[in-house]
Each structure stands twice: as structure tokens, then as C-alpha cells.
Amino acid sequence: MGNINRRQFVAGSAAAAGAMASAMAMPRTARGADDAWGDLKGRLVYDGEAPERKKLVVDKDVECCGKFDIRDESLMVGEDGGLQNVYIYVRTKDVAVCPDLEKSCKEQVLLDNRDCIFMPHCMSIWASKQKYYIVNSDPVAQNVAFTPLLDTPANIILPVGGDATWHFKRAQRAPVPIACNYHPWESAYVLPLDHPYVAITGKDGSFTIPKLPVGELEFQIWHERVTYLDTKDWPKGRMKMKLQAGVNDLGIIKIPPSALEK
């Protein structure tokens, strides 16, 4: 095949075929018209008493890190029961992406080493478009290590005031855990995707994924305690729906504590 990258060749052919197919199938009034895209929103609520977050063992760089109240972040429930840090993302292969999102996409996603933990605890990144900018805001050296499946592994030393820029070469099917070899209590997750359709629930458990393509879509839901979150509404952590134009509000989704037990 010489120098032709087979993946690019196949992807190029598929894109050309896809463009022709969509041009012929549906007469659209204008590219990016409101009836072509819809939002998905909802709110995940932990249907039980919020467990107390365990204090983690801080036994390195204690002079610096010992003064923070560092607690387990693997199950975060807000005051009103909001289930935080749940990933909701599109599973459908080669999902159409709204041009507005391509334009408004930020150049980079930030991972900060601050107060001896990673901030934020959960993030996502558009692998082909965004850089992963990693910063050390702590007064001690930090390390960032992750091994995304089939992608290059990272094991980066960040001296005090140091930074690094990382590129994910491919999307992942599930979030990638991030660790620090110097401070074993630290943990975070990053989900590289090849599209922008992902949301991570906030402190109140709410999420919005804007400007999804109207039509049949499959979503996945993931939480670090159990990976794919298997519940009544999302068997095996998956959900298929026909997305409508405008706002698709799933309302309040109650997650029983048993669904988050390993």
C-alpha cells in the first residue's frame, strides 16, 4: 500500500460516501438549521443516603499535602442528592457533528495538579481537536501517568511550576484512569472521544449534551465505581433513543445505591 495510511484511506472513502448519502436522503433547509439538532438533558439523583467520603492516606510530601482534607472522590453526592461525575456519551459510531460545535470547541482541556489532587476529577476531551494541557500548581513535584488502551502511555514528571501538553491519538471506549506515581492517593479520569457529545454530571447531578444530531442515537453511561452503570433505564449502561429537535429532557433519573456497588 506504499505510504497510504490505510485508516485514512478507508475513513476518507466512508466520509465521501456518507456525505453523498446525506445529501440525497433529506432535503435540509440550511446546514445547522434548528430542526436538525437537539439537546439531551437530565438529572441523576442518588436514591439513598449519601455515604461519607473516606479520608485518604497522605504519606508523601506530608509537610505540603498533609494540610489538605483529602478524601475519596469515587462517589460524590451533592446536598440535594445529585450524583456527580457520571459520564454520559454517545456510543453511535461516526455520529454527525454539528458545525457550531466544531467552531466553538476550545483549544485545550486543562488537568491541574493542585492542593495535592488532580483537578477536575473527571474530564473529557475531543481527541482529534483538543490538546490536553497539564499543569503543576503545587509547590512539590508531581507526576501524571495514564495508559490509554492502544494509545501511547504517559508518565510525565512535572517539576514545580512545570507543565506539559499531551495529544491523544485516538478515542477511547471508556474513561481512562489517571494516577500519580509520587502521590498514590491521587486519581482522576479522562475520556478522549472523536466527537464532542459527552457530558459529566455536575454537583447537582444535572447534565446537558447540546446540538446532537436528530434521529436514532445510542448513549452510554459510566461511573468509576462500576464502569458501565447498569440500571433499569440503562441496561448494561446503554440507552437507545430517537432524539428530537429542541430539548429532550430525560427528567430526574434515580440511581439506587445498589447500582453503584462493585
Add this chain to the structure above:
Amino acid sequence: MISSDTDLAPGNPRQGVRPLAAILLIQRAVIVVAALFLSGCTGAESPSFRINLEGRHPAEISDNQRDAIAETMEEFFGTPDEPRLPDGTGLNLKLIETAAGPVAGNADGTEQGLFRQHCAACHGITGDGAGAMATTFDPYPRDFRRGTFKYTTTRADAKPLRSDLRRTLLRGIPGTGMPSFAELPPEQLDALVEYVIYLSLRGETEQYLVQLVVDEGEYLPLGVDAKEMVLEDAVLWVAEQWAVVEQNPQEYVVPVPPRPVCGSDAERAASIARGKELYASKDAQCAQCHGPTGAGDGEDERIYDDWNKPKKGVTPEQTAKLARLYTLPLQRLRARDFRDGAFHGGSSPEDLYRRIHIGIKGTPMPAAGPQPGAKGVFTPEDIWDVVNYILSLSGEK
């Protein structure tokens, strides 16, 4: 009759025992005997590859899922006796065929079954580092299925060159159970290197496939689209990562600048003193694992390589539970005691330069030198000073 599916029941690993010469001799003898068994001299049936379900409870995987994985893997990669490769991987199937199969002599005088003869007893038929001998070693034989190789000349974020794997075969890994195979003719070394890459490519593909079918619960049976996705996203993707390094060594091999010559004892002492300070610096954190005097007795007694990290839970109870999900027991990693002077990746100053600059892939040892996107903590001059300091600890120059 020994098949590759022999379950290695997690036993008590030998903690902290380094094989004495006599034990090494016995191990070598047992390896030969085991190889004979595996080679079919006893009339055993053909061995098959063992499915990679590390970290997953076997009871949670359905027969359908197992079959789907086995069928797809055989379609792409064949069997231990009859290897196969999809088009476009860039691997040399003829070499792989020489290394594959049962041990035999061909009519033209060439040998067959090289991997089974020399490697499988430790590395396993599947290259999973869980051959019959595996639990007798500390560290364990390499599990190729992660696609990670520790001692390379290439950047921290890159696959090895074939010459890196060849070097390991030629030198062995001193201080471990990996012997030197320097006595083998060059074409046999080439065949073994190619077969290791084949097993590694196969292993990474299988990781992707198991995540898709088992973790994610992909719809079965796998359709043409799904298999095409595995081919593109896994097989050809990983093959490309190997190929791009081989085709662009100038970009991926870390250059080792000439070692500054120390004209006098005073110059050498100054370099060692600088190296000692850099070693102890807070930015590099060397002492954390290697200890304040480089005796491998850092505070971090709980370090693990990437193959063992997943087996470690947050509590001892959790670790005990996890043990049931993995083939080999949890094994600690030992930070090198520099006083020994025996370095697994080679003891020359250039070898040490590479270890410090690149780090050791698959372990907590990070890249101290610059890599794309990260400045690192040491300049090339710094690294040479640290190398001089480390060599001084074992009385070497």
C-alpha cells in the same frame, strides 16, 4: 498431557529469593523438559492460545462472548501452529511461521517451532508471561499482550524497534531469568523477534476485543461492521505504531550525546557531586523509590509495574479479592539497588543514560529527559552527571 490452558493456581510467590547458580541450572533443565512436553514429543494435541480475561471474573463471561472472541481472534491471527495475519500489518509472516508451530527439523536443515523451543516455557504459548515456569521468577517473564517493552532505545511514548527486542535476546536480562540467546543464528533471532511482535499485536487486539465484547457488552454475534472496526481500530492501528517507529528512527530513537570525558579525578568527582545533588533534588524524586543512598530502599516499598498494579486494591481485603481475577499472584517491583551494579537494561553508561532519559516503560520510573510536549527535569548534561553518580555507587566508572 500439558496444554496451554493449564491453570496456574495462584501460589505463594517466592519473595526476595534470587536464584543461585544451582537453581538456575535446574530451572534450565526443567525448561528444556517443559519445552519437550509443549513441543508434542509426548503426542500432545496442538496447544491453543489462552483468552485474556485478566481482571475479569470468568463466571461473568458468557459462552457466547468467549466464542465470539475466540472466533474473531482466530480469524485474524490463526493458531499457535498456524499463524495468520490480516493484510497491511507490515509484519513478516514467513518469519512468524518459522517461529510458530511444534518443534521440528525441516528437510532443508532449518528449524521450526523456535518460540516453543526457547520461549514458551516462561513466556507461555500465548506470550502472556504465564508459562509453566513463570511463578518461579521474580520478576515474572514478560507478558507481551500489553504491547509494552521496558528496555528500548525509543522515546517514552513509542514502541520499540526490532533491534531493541533483538538486543534483549542477545544480551538476556542480567539479574532476571531471561537468558542470552546469542548462540542462535541471526535468522532465528529475527524469527523470534517477529513472533514476539506478532504475539504483542495479537495481545493488544485482544484487549480491545475483550473490552468491547465483555466490558461493554457489544451485541453478538459480531457483524461484519464490528469486525471491520476491530481490524481498523485495533489490529492496523497497533501495527501502524510499530511501523512508524521502524520507518522513522530519527524521530523516535532518543539520541545519546557523547559522554563528557573527565580528564582528571577532580573533574570526575565534580560530576559525581553534581549528579548526587540532582539525584536528591525534589523535582526528580529519585530517592523516593531508589532511596537516599541509591540502595533501592526508598520510602516507596509499594511500587508495582503496569502488569501488577491492577491487582493491588486499596485495602488488603480488596487485594485478596482481586487475586482471584488474575493468573499470577501480585508481585512487587524492586527499585534498583545501584550498589549491585547489575542493571536489567544493560550496565553501560549509554544504557543508563537511556533509562534515565526515557524512563522504563510499564513502570513508575518516569522519563526525566524531554519528550514531545514535556520538558522533563534533566538536561543531557544533567543526565550524564547522574549516570556518573550511579556508576560510582558500585565502584564502576
